[in-house]
């Protein structure tokens with residue numbers, strides 16, 4: 001088995017639901033020496049989605065943060081594993097992938113790495129969507145200079161005619177335009193309207209992840 005296959009098996013054994021390999025060369029000047037991205041997808045437990053449906057947001061966020069904690073541990077272990085092979089590696093944890101709170105954009109978005117690794121696409125909702133779990137996923141990544149064969153990127157939405165998330169959005173923040181990798185985020189979602197609504201809800205002890213829970217493919221995952 002190749003070094004790359006062994007690495008993938010190792011990451012899957014740690015509990016990752018999907019692993020893919022992407023060319024991220026030149027996407028972020030901070031990580032210029034690490035041209036390969038390993039995308040890590042962790043499915044959220046079905047019970048976590050149920051919490052959103054029941055509007056138990058406090059419990060939902062606890063569960064979501066547990067998933068992020070799990071991904072952080074996996075990416076650090078992956079970093080150590082790759083370094084033990086003699087390559088450089090960098091676990092791109094949330095702490096290290098700083099988010100510009102005005103633009104609501106991280107240095108190297110996990111969604112970009114994941115679409116380039118062919119693990120899914122950006123839904124109408126601007127969330128990352130997988131065929132297996134819908135948008136009920138958390139994302140992580142490791143960057144490395146380890147030579148890796150890249151997976152085939154996904155460059156166009158596979159949402160087809162579905163508009164479930166658009167219809168479920170309480171503030172009409174989701175545009176009809178379907179994603180492709182030539183568009184900007186503003187073309188598919190009004191992030192300010194969404195962000196303002198979420199903050200308002202948060203202050204009331206609530207939240208909004210309706211576009212995630214009502215995604216057609218999230219629903220299919222729940223019913224499996």
Ligand code: SF4
Pocket residue numbers: 125168169170171172173174193194195197198208209210211212
């Ligand atoms: S999080 Fe809520 S407000 Fe924002 S796009 Fe999704 S459904 Fe709309």
Ligand code: SF4
Pocket residue numbers: 122123124125129158159162163164165166214215216217
């Ligand atoms: S609900 Fe439908 S349109 Fe929205 S992200 Fe999911 S599959 Fe795509």
